[in-house]
Amino acid sequence: MARSRSAARSNATTRLTDKQIGLEAMRRLAWDAAVPPNILQVKVSHGRITLLGVLQHDQQRVAALEDVSRLFGVTGVSDHSTVKAK
Numbered sequence: 362m363a364r365s366r367s368a369a370r371s372n373a374t375t376r377l378t379d380k381q382i383g384l385e386a387m388r389r390l391a392w393d394a395a396v397p398p399n400i401l402q403v404k405v406s407h408g409r410i411t412l413l414g415v416l417q418h419d420q421q422r423v424a425a426l427e428d429v430s431r432l433f434g435v436t437g438v439s440d441h442s443t444v445k446a447k
Contacts, residue, residue, distance in 0.1 A: 377434035379405040386410055386429045395424035401442060403429070408436035416444050 377385075383405040390396050390403070400421075401414035410429050416422050422442055430438045 377408075379408065382408060382410065382432060382434050385432055386435075389428040389432065390425060393424055393428050396421055396428070401425055408434055409439065410435055410437070411439040412442050414442045416442055417446055419444050 383403050386403045386405070390401060391398060397416070400416060401412050404411040404413065410432075412425060412429065416425075422440065422444055425442070426438060426440060429435065
């Protein structure tokens with residue numbers, strides 16, 4: 362009998378640390394062409410990601426949120442970024 366995905370995710374041995382989640386979030390943001398490089402800061406606490414920074418377009422914010430919200434181990438995302446056009 363195959364294990365369900367939810368059972369595998371709740372297993373303590375497969376849980377990612379906040380540092381691992383943060384590194385993966387930064388990697389995903391760096392690879393996304395819609396998000397300017399080195400603009401956003403990522404903080405992680407108990408699996409919850411907080412994004413900080415100033416973006417130029419709302420599309421950049423949407424792309425960043427999509428990038429980090431789908432990561433394994435993320436329990437939530439707080440968006441503290443702002444959008445200010447140049």
